[in-house]
Amino acid sequence: MKKLLIPLLCLFLMACSDKPSTALIERTVTSAQAVPGVFHVVKVEKRDGWMDGDIYVADVAYEIEFDVNSDDLQEGLQNGLRDGSGGLLQTLVGGLKLMAVKLAYGDFRKGDRLTLTNQFRFFQTERGWRLQEE
Template structure:
């Protein structure tokens, strides 16, 4: 009887340890910052991220509700001017301008230093071989 009890305790402990493999708040903030940097070349800084709730969707998939603040590092006009002044493909420049325009629709004519709070957003993550990845 003690052997069976010991095996049961080990299995329960292993199961609980497997369930605790979730991304930390700092990892979530890092992933979100990387996503903004890829989309907007250093325009936005993410901070004060709070994990509100999280759940496993499927094996290796995790969803998490977060709130966070964003701060604009430059104004809308300066950012668009920087993007159009860069050498390169006109279509890529146009795509950057459209992406910035979507931010302007969402946040207005933002200036450098303007801050906004995102009160709730659900992020989808994948636990890959090299760690957590934010899915688009």
């Protein structure tokens, strides 16, 4: 009975905490900020945090590592246009993704790392803290 009670009590206390855990913030930032096939998050550091009404604001620095060269990303999109391997919608989405990545990060090489900062807003639900979508 004790073996079951202790984990349940811990889970209940975590859900009722007054702020999201550092581990939850790290997991959330890692999954929310990655762009599969372009870059992934390699390091997350919570620098500060505060309550803003019912919202918890986490000031976070995170490091991304590029998985491809910016030129290779563009070349892959152009090859898809030429050989018709991607449908029209897929090509348009790919083009928008490329444009957004190039505007945000400029030219980059595979393995390049970049440190970014951002504020992430969390709200509390019955099941714990969730990232507020913008």
